[in-house]
Amino acid sequence: MAGKTKTLKTNRKELLNLYREMLLIRRFEEKSGQLYGMGLIAGFCHLYIGQEAVVVGIKAVIDEDDQMITGYRDHGHMLACGMDPKGVMAELTGRSGGYSRGKGGSMHMFSTEKKFFGGHGIVGAQVPIGAGLGLANKYLDNGQISVTFFGDGAANQGQVYEAFNMAKLWDLPTLFVIENNQYAMGTSIKRASAQTELYKRGISFGIEGVQVDGMDVLAVRDATIKAAKHARSGKGPMIMEMMTYRYRGHSMSDPAKYRTREEVKEVREDHDPIDMVKNRLIKEEWADLDSLKAIDKEIKAIVNEAAEFAKTSPEPDPSELWTDVLLEVEA
Amino acid sequence: MAVDIQMPALSPTMEEGNLTKWMVKEGDEVNSGDILAEIETDKATMEVEAVDEGIVGKILIGEGSENVKVGTVIMQLLEDGEDESALSAPAAPAETATPEPEAVTAPAANSASAPAKSAPKPDMDLPTNVKMVETSVRDALRDAMAEEMRRDEKVFVMGEEVAQYQGAYKVTRELLSEFGEKRVIDTPITEYGFAGIGVGAAMNGLRPIVEFMTWNFAMQAIDHIINSAAKTLYMSGGQMRCPIVFRGPNGAASRVGAQHSHDYSSWYANVPGLKVVAPYDAADAKGLLKSAIRDPNPVVFLEHELLYGEMFDVPDMDDFLVPIGKALVRREGSDVTIVAHSRMVGRSLEAAIELEKQGISAEIVDLRTIRPLDTETVLNSVRKTNRIVCAEEGWGQSGIGAEISAVVTSEAFDYLDAPPARVHQKDVPLPYAGNLEALSLPNSQDVVEAAKAVCYRD
Ligand SMILES: Cc1ncc(C[n+]2csc(CCOP(=O)(O)OP(=O)(O)O)c2C)c(N)n1
Ligand SMILES: [Mg+2]
Numbered sequence A: 001m002a003g004k005t006k007t008l009k010t011n012r013k014e015l016l017n018l019y020r021e022m023l024l025i026r027r028f029e030e031k032s033g034q035l036y037g038m039g040l041i042a043g044f045c046h047l048y049i050g051q052e053a054v055v056v057g058i059k060a061v062i063d064e065d066d067q068m069i070t071g072y073r074d075h076g077h078m079l080a081c082g083m084d085p086k087g088v089m090a091e092l093t094g095r096s097g098g099y100s101r102g103k104g105g106s107m108h109m110f111s112t113e114k115k116f117f118g119g120h121g122i123v124g125a126q127v128p129i130g131a132g133l134g135l136a137n138k139y140l141d142n143g144q145i146s147v148t149f150f151g152d153g154a155a156n157q158g159q160v161y162e163a164f165n166m167a168k169l170w171d172l173p174t175l176f177v178i179e180n181n182q183y184a185m186g187t188s189i190k191r192a193s194a195q196t197e198l199y200k201r202g203i204s205f206g207i208e209g210v211q212v213d214g215m216d217v218l219a220v221r222d223a224t225i226k227a228a229k230h231a232r233s234g235k236g237p238m239i240m241e242m243m244t245y246r247y248r249g250h251s252m253s254d255p256a257k258y259r260t261r262e263e264v265k266e267v268r269e270d271h272d273p274i275d276m277v278k279n280r281l282i283k284e285e286w287a288d289l290d291s292l293k294a295i296d297k298e299i300k301a302i303v304n305e306a307a308e309f310a311k312t313s314p315e316p317d318p319s320e321l322w323t324d325v326l327l328e329v330e331a
Numbered sequence B: 001m002a003v004d005i006q007m008p009a010l011s012p013t014m015e016e017g018n019l020t021k022w023m024v025k026e027g028d029e030v031n032s033g034d035i036l037a038e039i040e041t042d043k044a045t046m047e048v049e050a051v052d053e054g055i056v057g058k059i060l061i062g063e064g065s066e067n068v069k070v071g072t073v074i075m076q077l078l079e080d081g082e083d084e085s086a087l088s089a090p091a092a093p094a095e096t097a098t099p100e101p102e103a104v105t106a107p108a109a110n111s112a113s114a115p116a117k118s119a120p121k122p123d124m125d126l127p128t129n130v131k132m133v134e135t136s137v138r139d140a141l142r143d144a145m146a147e148e149m150r151r152d153e154k155v156f157v158m159g160e161e162v163a164q165y166q167g168a169y170k171v172t173r174e175l176l177s178e179f180g181e182k183r184v185i186d187t188p189i190t191e192y193g194f195a196g197i198g199v200g201a202a203m204n205g206l207r208p209i210v211e212f213m214t215w216n217f218a219m220q221a222i223d224h225i226i227n228s229a230a231k232t233l234y235m236s237g238g239q240m241r242c243p244i245v246f247r248g249p250n251g252a253a254s255r256v257g258a259q260h261s262h263d264y265s266s267w268y269a270n271v272p273g274l275k276v277v278a279p280y281d282a283a284d285a286k287g288l289l290k291s292a293i294r295d296p297n298p299v300v301f302l303e304h305e306l307l308y309g310e311m312f313d314v315p316d317m318d319d320f321l322v323p324i325g326k327a328l329v330r331r332e333g334s335d336v337t338i339v340a341h342s343r344m345v346g347r348s349l350e351a352a353i354e355l356e357k358q359g360i361s362a363e364i365v366d367l368r369t370i371r372p373l374d375t376e377t378v379l380n381s382v383r384k385t386n387r388i389v390c391a392e393e394g395w396g397q398s399g400i401g402a403e404i405s406a407v408v409t410s411e412a413f414d415y416l417d418a419p420p421a422r423v424h425q426k427d428v429p430l431p432y433a434g435n436l437e438a439l440s441l442p443n444s445q446d447v448v449e450a451a452k453a454v455c456y457r458d
Helices: A012-037 A052-059 A075-080 A085-092 A126-140 A158-169 A198-205 A217-235 A261-270 A273-283 A289-312 A318-322 B137-151 B175-179 B191-203 B215-220 B222-230 B265-269 B282-294 B343-357 B375-385 B400-411 B434-440 B444-454
Strands: A067-070 A116-119 A146-151 A174-180 A209-213 A238-243 B003-006 B016-022 B035-040 B045-049 B054-059 B065-069 B073-078 B132-136 B155-159 B184-186 B207-211 B245-249 B275-277 B299-303 B311-315 B328-331 B336-340 B362-366 B369-371 B388-395 B421-425
Touching: A012 A052, A012 A075, A012 A085, A012 A217, A012 A273, A012 A289, A052 A075, A052 A146, A052 A174, A052 A217, A052 A273, A067 A075, A067 A126, A075 A085, A075 A116, A085 A289, A116 A126, A126 A146, A126 A158, A126 A174, A158 A174, A158 A198, A174 A198, A174 A217, A198 A209, A198 A238, A209 A217, A217 A238, A217 A273, A273 A289, A318 B434, B035 B073, B132 B137, B132 B282, B137 B155, B137 B175, B137 B282, B137 B311, B155 B191, B175 B184, B191 B207, B191 B215, B191 B222, B215 B222, B215 B245, B245 B282, B265 B275, B265 B299, B265 B369, B265 B388, B265 B400, B275 B282, B282 B299, B282 B311, B328 B343, B328 B375, B336 B343, B336 B375, B336 B444, B343 B362, B343 B388, B343 B444, B362 B375, B375 B388, B375 B400, B388 B400, B388 B444, B400 B421, B421 B444
Parallel strands: A067 A116, A067 A146, A146 A174, A174 A238, A209 A238, B155 B184, B155 B207, B207 B245, B245 B299, B275 B299, B336 B362, B336 B388, B388 B421
Antiparallel strands: B003 B073, B016 B035, B016 B065, B035 B045, B054 B073, B132 B311, B275 B369, B328 B362
């Protein structure tokens, strides 16, 4: 099995924690897929399975007040931010207990408390917004950074480069995290990008970039420590290209005929981010199969509770249709 | 107790599918993520993956079963430590086994009963013995593109996933195999860029069809549609041409939330220099798209995802064209005129049936083109019925209905027996929740009520 997780420095507590966080996302997403199949979740639903190490490795080492923003493949980011699985799942089912009270859906959730800025459906649109979060940090001189996630497909949108330019021009404290899962819907990166090494996309602006094994949570952790330090110290943005993979189709209704079953199988068997951590835990004797099973059970209980909540939370009151369009302004 | 594995819904509109193949057999151990079975829907073949781990207990629906309803228990999985005795426990159809009705068939999202086929087509001018072929709107659009590509080498199609993936909504299915990579071009996700490239190619002698995966994403590109395509002829004093078609699904689909459900009819209808087409049935989809591709002007062609799968009669002719700029009276009536376009035509035809039962005879005018607007057909109808309801899926303010109301009040004021009424989406972004979405989008009942109101009934 590839990955530096075999050897990078860590300890029992940290690794068990990362394991738990990643497993929560995996089980949550599997459950979401199941609820979708039962008709409880509708519309688009983009699962994060396979990519868990990216957001978990990053969140583990940034500050609590740092902001995160991403696209529509956002369930994992919200869980990593510490948002309540019940509220996330209930938003997926469009119920009043959801983070957007059922009005946003899978692609549109936010938490001002947990500094999660969405949840955006237009490919690439979150990138300048993320840089704008950075602008506010710099303006307010609050020592915080923003972390802006986007895909390999999104990396071709023009506004990404407008954002890169200004972010460097003004040395905005933001990290551009490209989750390169090799495909944008059915288009492999090779078929969409003239230059496929995405970490180099900032060169003409003078933005430093690194390529990271995004299946390896400890490698992600280490790269993020460096990048966050860079951004926080006033040196401006950095690009982190996370090499990762999504196991499921683009969304629930994608038959994924553009890649072979073997390709998926190979990644799952040899590069799975959760298995990698599991193996290290066992090798170090920080856990055994039984204790890991106990964690799995605990997580399953959390996810089942979230699903139960999401099924039983009432639909939003019809009056909710009219709320939250504009704020009232006192005359 | 054993876990019931149900026939999953793989898309918001799927109601049943075929179980083509089992990838596991009874007694096999499965882990989360393992592929259990292959199922087939009208759109694609998909794999069903395991969520829970366990042992395959009993397979209840055999390989090759057709039309298996979503939610049917297809297999039972034994969990850790269970043996087969768990199976004999009555497979209690857990509460969750029944799909939430609003989730599977959001009322506003399904249009099973489209009475449109019987609608008259008075202005079609067809040869008397022409054969009709039942065709989906999706295939009618594809056929239109294929025919025009055969006819004119300069016509090509570009957009996201149009080639190898066969189109995100399968509208460009099989075009790649017939016309090759030069003429069926997959683009990166760069709407602003490829819309501009399309405009440049059109200016330089080609006839591009630019597909937007949905019109929501064309907001990235709207500058090129308006500033580069629509205004060039005028700004060049008539020298420059920009024969281009921008097409894709417009408006609300099913439960896809605020950013993916925008109806742009009135936006583009506002722009001189564009033609804007929004067909309802398959024949119009085909005939109008062919006309759009041949048109020397930039054409915005607004399709509707929820109509793609609907079947209608299409004349089996070598070259079936429908002229841009002509509305169609789809149903004749004497008491009230209902003007609609795109999917609201179906809703209005349904409303007409209901109104008939209540003793109101409704005339349905399908605009088909919303720029240039065929005001003559609308006015003629209003002069006959003296009442008008304008129905559209988008928001009301500055909408198509607002425009038509203005035209009718200024041109046929003396004929009106009631102020024009408008039916449209509620004045809020489209919510995701099934119940709120249904409340937000206009339906046939809203049309019925508006028609009764202008007839001063109830
Ligand atoms: C502007 C815009 N264009 C197209 C789409 C449709 N779309 C949604 S996701 C997607 C693929 C994006 O791929 P990538 O950026 O690699 O992210 P991933 O889905 O792999 O996480 C596309 C084309 C969209 N939502 N917005
Ligand atoms: Mg991708």
